[in-house]
Amino acid sequence: MAGTPLRRPRGTPLFSLEKVSKHYAGTDAGVVALNQVSLRFEPGTVTALIGTSGSGKSTLLRMLIGLDRPDGGRVLVGGKPLLPDEHLALRRRVGYVTQDGGLFPHLTARDNLALLPRHLGWNPERIDARARELAARMQLPPELLRRYPAELSGGQRQRVAVMRALMSSPDALLLDEPLGALDPVVRFDLQEQLRQVFATYANTVVLVTHDLAEAAFLASRLVLIHDGSVVQDGTPEDFMARPADDFVRRFTGAQRRLPQA
Ligand code: ADP
Ligand code: MG
Numbered sequence: 001m002a003g004t005p006l007r008r009p010r011g012t013p014l015f016s017l018e019k020v021s022k023h024y025a026g027t028d029a030g031v032v033a034l035n036q037v038s039l040r041f042e043p044g045t046v047t048a049l050i051g052t053s054g055s056g057k058s059t060l061l062r063m064l065i066g067l068d069r070p071d072g073g074r075v076l077v078g079g080k081p082l083l084p085d086e087h088l089a090l091r092r093r094v095g096y097v098t099q100d101g102g103l104f105p106h107l108t109a110r111d112n113l114a115l116l117p118r119h120l121g122w123n124p125e126r127i128d129a130r131a132r133e134l135a136a137r138m139q140l141p142p143e144l145l146r147r148y149p150a151e152l153s154g155g156q157r158q159r160v161a162v163m164r165a166l167m168s169s170p171d172a173l174l175l176d177e178p179l180g181a182l183d184p185v186v187r188f189d190l191q192e193q194l195r196q197v198f199a200t201y202a203n204t205v206v207l208v209t210h211d212l213a214e215a216a217f218l219a220s221r222l223v224l225i226h227d228g229s230v231v232q233d234g235t236p237e238d239f240m241a242r243p244a245d246d247f248v249r250r251f252t253g254a255q256r257r258l259p260q261a
Helices: 057-064 084-093 109-119 124-137 142-146 154-166 184-200 212-218 236-241 246-253
Strands: 015-024 031-041 046-050 072-077 094-097 172-176 204-208 221-226 229-234
Touching: 015 057, 031 057, 031 072, 031 229, 046 057, 046 212, 057 072, 057 172, 057 204, 084 094, 094 154, 109 124, 109 142, 109 154, 124 142, 124 154, 124 184, 154 172, 154 184, 184 212, 204 212, 212 221, 212 236, 221 236, 221 246, 229 236, 229 246, 236 246
Parallel strands: 046 204, 046 221, 094 172, 172 204
Antiparallel strands: 015 031, 015 072, 221 229
């Protein structure tokens, strides 16, 4: 099944969650990370999962790639339930980037990029051509690929992490607060590049951020999670014009602006 886990009949959502619940054992009653969440992610769409810290966003994203398993409900990928031994195969078709990028520190940037393609049997020329193409897209000077992650700035490291996720032309890209650790200027530039990259390469994108403006800039659909439940699912305009409840109103209102001169 390598390389084909996401082949699906037309019209099937790439990912769907059906009443997915996840509990973690805790000191008292335990933590409900997800509570009967049902969502579909259609091919070719960009969705931002938003919500306060601890609301269940990362758990939801990890479910989509089989890194976490539901203890209620089910996750379908390409219309089929995700089997326990499939998550390695899935990693070839779904790129995943975390806040710290997750690059291997003992490998150069280039070798980080080459890991999966080499495993898939690509020759070095093909790997380098793809790396150069992605470096140009992400505006990363290609000579930096000779460096180790510790020799790169935070923004450069995240560019490499996104490039690594895109090397094998995945069907989907999952990003968990990819810009969360970056300063505002670097973050601003990377938002622009990510938007272009989404338009150019990625079929289906699910992105976690707690920044509403970033979510609205990058995604046409926002899903607000609170205490493990979906509170609102809609366009940025829906959130501003038709907030589902007081929590949504508070969330969208909790953005500071500079005082007017
Ligand atoms: P978010 O990404 O929205 O900040 P998470 O999905 O990481 O939230 O976490 C949701 C809830 O589940 C939190 O209360 C968190 O503490 C808890 N949680 C997440 N992962 C674990 C874990 N491995 N063990 C125990 N509790 C966890
Ligand atoms: Mg998180």
